[in-house]
Structures are given as structure tokens and as C-alpha cells.
Amino acid sequence: MTLASLPIFVAARGRTVILVGDGDAAAAKRRLLDRAGAWVVGEDGAAALAIVAIEDEAEAQAVVARLKARGVLVNAVDRPALCDFTLPAIVDRSPVILAIGTGGVSAGLAAALRQRLEALLPPTLGRLAEALFAARAAIRARFADPGARRMALGAAFAEGGALDVLGAPPEAVQRWLESAGDTPDAVVHIALRSDDPDDLTLREARWLAQAERIYAGDDIPAAILARARADAVRIASLPDQPQPGLTVAISTPPVRPGN
Known part of the structure; x- marks a missing residue:
């Protein structure tokens, strides 16, 4: 199972980015770059990234070609076939940022998903993240083993958990640290009902996301394994x-006679 693109977050503050074009589309991209703290320059500027927001097709293609010839990665507004990277719809709960991308296929769909997530994610989520960062040393001391730490945090972040991501206030981090128990080492079994990862239960999906190691034969679909952590060891x-x-x-599941 392959990704259509590799999602990354670029630290743009203080970094130079080329912006070529005018009109509403270019103005919107400039606002985004300003918000990210980037230095905006024209086509002749020295930068690794560029955004081209030009309506005329021939002119846009010419600018994109010149920039790519210089080794610059280009986003061409409304022209996904010319894009080296795309700009997602953003839900900002700084320092938590959610990015929703469709590879340029449907900006409207990405915007609709952003609106749903905006309503779902509490405004305190960023402060919860900051409280977790401040408590990082204490969390590592409490759960020295990385696997135990992941299990403990995974249980705490789950729906109804001590650090439920959709409701826990920042002060919940300290309360959780003071009351958190040990997490036992465990082996759990998932018997697939189908090749569709959407048929996994919430608990099974959480196990895959938290697992230190995965035991799976060659008959396990790649779509299922893709739900596991990328750095989980395959044994x-x-x-x-x-x-x-x-x-x-x-x-x-075992093959039944006659199937």
C-alpha cells in the first residue's frame, strides 16, 4: 500500500519562499506564508520552495519550468500535475497542527474535513500538548521503557482516558502522572475478519498503533499492516x-471446507 505523497511539516519561520503571481490566490498564499513566518521573495530570489499562483496557463507553465530547472520544489495553484508539493487545509491548535490533503484532487473536500475537525477538536488541545512537553522528563522517569511509555500514554489518550484528547484539560497531565499504574508487558492476538482495515475494532486499531513488535505471516494484507507504527519491529x-x-x-481466519 503506497502513499500518494509524503506528508511533512516544514519549519518556515525565517526561511525564504518564492511567491509568483497576483490576485486573490496569490494574496491567500502570502497570508499563509506570513502566518508561518516565512520571508516571501519573487521568482529571482534564492529559495528551496516556491508557490506559483498565475492564472494564465502558458505563463504559469513557463515560470514552473524555470523554477524546477533551478532545483526549486514548486506548488502550482490549481495545477496538481505541476506540483512537487501541495498545501493542505489546516486545523491550528498550536503547537498541534492537523493537515488535510487530497493531493490537489479536491480542495473543497479538504476544506469540508477541516470544518468538521475544527468543531471536534477543543481549543485547549494546544495547551494539553504544551503540558505534556513540560512533563516529558517526568513521564520518561515514570515509564523508563519506551514500550511501556507508549502503552500508558495510549491508554490515557483513549476515549474516556485520563488524557482524553477531546476533553482533557492541561492540568490533567500532572494528575495522571501521580496516579498512573504500571503497564504490563503483553501479547495480544488479532484474528482478522476481512482484508479491510476498517473492520478492525477500535481496540485492535489501538493495539496496532501502540505495538512494539508485530508478528504476521505473508498472508496478512498490507492495508492491515499499514495501521501499525512504521517503526514497530516485524518478528x-x-x-x-x-x-x-x-x-x-x-x-x-481458517479456511472452511468448501470455500
Whole structure:
């Protein structure tokens, strides 16, 4: 299962970005760049990124070609085929930022998703993130093993948990640290009902997102494995002794006679 593009966040503050064009589209991109703290220059400026917001097709293609010839990565507004990168719809709960992209296929869909998420995410989410950052040393001391730490945080962040991301106030971090218990090392089993990852239960999806290691045969669909952490270790057999953190074993249902 491949990604249509690689999502990244660029630290634009103090960085030079080329903006070419005028009109409403260019003005909107300039506001976004100003908000991100970028230095905006014209086509002749030295930069690694450029945004081209030109209505005329021939002129836009010529500018894009000149910039790409210089090795500049280009976003061409309303021309996804010419884009090296796209600019997503943004939900800002700084320092938490959610980016919704469609690869330029439908800006309207990305905007609609942004509006839904704006209503869903509390304004205190950014302050919760800052409280977690401030408590980072204490969290590491409390849960020295990375696997145990991920399990503890995963349980706390879940719906109804001590740090429920859709409702916990910043002061909940300290309360959770004072009351958090140990997380046992565990092996859990997921018996797939289908090849569709949407058929995973919420608990199973959470296990995959938290697992330190994954045991899965060649018959497990890539779409299922894509739900696991990218850095989770893939193991060839289940360990005889308990390992730190969470191990997830995935199996397909047995084939019934006659199928």
C-alpha cells in the first residue's frame, strides 16, 4: 500500500519562499506564508520552495519550468500535475497542527474535513500538548521503557482516558502522572475478519498503533499492516519469554471446507 505523497511539516519561520503571481490566490498564499513566518521573495530570489499562483496557463507553465530547472520544489495553484508539493487545509491548535490533503484532487473536500475537525477538536488541545512537553522528563522517569511509555500514554489518550484528547484539560497531565499504574508487558492476538482495515475494532486499531513488535505471516494484507507504527519491529515468530511493551500477533481466519 503506497502513499500518494509524503506528508511533512516544514519549519518556515525565517526561511525564504518564492511567491509568483497576483490576485486573490496569490494574496491567500502570502497570508499563509506570513502566518508561518516565512520571508516571501519573487521568482529571482534564492529559495528551496516556491508557490506559483498565475492564472494564465502558458505563463504559469513557463515560470514552473524555470523554477524546477533551478532545483526549486514548486506548488502550482490549481495545477496538481505541476506540483512537487501541495498545501493542505489546516486545523491550528498550536503547537498541534492537523493537515488535510487530497493531493490537489479536491480542495473543497479538504476544506469540508477541516470544518468538521475544527468543531471536534477543543481549543485547549494546544495547551494539553504544551503540558505534556513540560512533563516529558517526568513521564520518561515514570515509564523508563519506551514500550511501556507508549502503552500508558495510549491508554490515557483513549476515549474516556485520563488524557482524553477531546476533553482533557492541561492540568490533567500532572494528575495522571501521580496516579498512573504500571503497564504490563503483553501479547495480544488479532484474528482478522476481512482484508479491510476498517473492520478492525477500535481496540485492535489501538493495539496496532501502540505495538512494539508485530508478528504476521505473508498472508496478512498490507492495508492491515499499514495501521501499525512504521517503526514497530516485524518478528518471524512469537517470543518464548515476555518482551517489553506490547506484541501483536495477527492471523487470518481458517479456511472452511468448501470455500
